[in-house]
Amino acid sequence: MVHFQSEHLRTFASVVEAGTFDAAAGALHVTASAVSQRIKAMEQTAGQVLLRRTTPVQPTAAGETVLRLARQLRLLEQDTAAELGMNGLGSSAPIPLVVNADSLATWFLEALAALSPEAGYTFEILREDEAHSTALLRSGAVMAAVTSTPDAVQGCSVVPLGALRYRAVASPGFMDRWLPDGATSEAFDLAPVVQFDRSDSLQDRFFRERTGGKITAPQHYIPDPAEFAHATLLGLGWALLPEQHCLENLADGTLVELFPGTPTDVALYWQRWKLHSPALDQLTDAVRAAAAKALR
Template sequence: MRGLDYQWLEALDTVVINGGFDKAAQVLFVTQSAVSQRIKQLEKWLAQPVLVRETPPRPTAVGRRLLGFYRRVQLLESELHPALAPDGLDAPLPVAIATNADSLATWLLPALSPLMQAGRLVLNLTVDDESRTLNRLRSGEAVAAISSEPTPMAGCISDRLGQLEYLCVASPRFIERYFPDGVHGAAMTRAPAVVFDQHDDMHGGFLAERFALSSVNWPRHVVRSSEAFVQLATQGVAYCLIPDLMIREELACGELVDLMPGQGVVRTLYWHRWALESGLLATLSQDCISHARRVLQQ
């Protein structure tokens, strides 16, 4: 029986990345019929489909697993090539990491900076809520993920990084307008908040636990940027939950005020990566884990 052909996986990957068979054929310098034939051969070998034929095509569950496998193999090859090159020159390794916005805004880039300054890697960062970043690792879109989920996927390792403490903050002007009689449930139904996206459950959980408010009972701005959270709060147009690491200066000078001292939200973060990583990828993971443990609460 013929084994798995990497040309089949290359065709699948190229179709998914480029959103169709025509563009995949152009990238691979083959005919559209050749691309289609490779996909059909892969599906015949598996006895199940790997693509949902819609516009654009998307991988099935088994297709996603194959893409994850193929992209990990590509990464290992990229890491191996410099060691085999006769001139010994190291090309930067492309590394995809799935991160939450708050880690990106606080500790992640300083952790990666030494390797980037040495010219050893180029980054492809995907930003998502920490409850969903593992999907990127599962699909092969990332080789590492920062997640609030402690349990690793099969074939992966999870290391505890530490905790981010989120404070509920607002400017003095905002407090004067929306909380003149203190912070209570009725005021929270009028005061505009900030959330990361429509799936962000942190703020809703905070209001449900502290004030028994439903998820539809309060106004919110949807802003996919941690830095913008701080700007909206300091400009006096919203209040928000934000990591204390980001606003220590604003709290110290009174530009922002902790609305509910001692009643913030704590999120524990974990670094997930494939168990077989080595070389530069292993160094990257260790640098991120060590730096996060120095910066985050333990």
């Protein structure tokens, strides 16, 4: 059985998070040579390379497994310290999570705000499309994820959260210019679209469901939820917006639905490491409660 020293596992996680051996050495208050020796010892124990010496360093496939172990150990240590009353506010390492941009902009922060400040939890949130977030769980980069994938990643549990409802919308001026007779197949095929970024697949899926084809019209990429909605209001293109970001505009006429009365629901799930942890348990309860209020 492979056995890593706990000190070496802490060093491994620090190197991955800091990006370089020198930066990790500074964070750990040891020399870069000591960090290098610990990593080499781990690789000898594992019998394979665990880190690619790039800038920043990257874990190999085997290294991702070790990183997950290192972070699980750190979480267990933090939970133990908290139960013993040894954790002060901000004394623990941030819990890494991945959340899609729309959830982050509409409901997810309510879950974090509901946690007791006395617990001292901090979080590092990575933003990723809900269809791609499970890759970060598999790699050990995060401990939990809001995802659209219902199948549990190995070593994780999964619970349904509900559905985030979207409306396909555009400004009245955009409709007059590009879709004067409504979203007919021919006109819709030419109408510009606003995309969040190049991993955003929401508009593409919607377009494919409506037309059976791919988007070939001009596309704008605006990776900020507020500016994304603003760009749609300004008439740069059509887009799918969460109801929380467009219902008032639909009511006052500053946005118009392309297909009235036909919203799009995206089912969301919470996946987390299958590890007994008071921190993850409390976070999971808070996420489920916030989702119950905000999602369909």
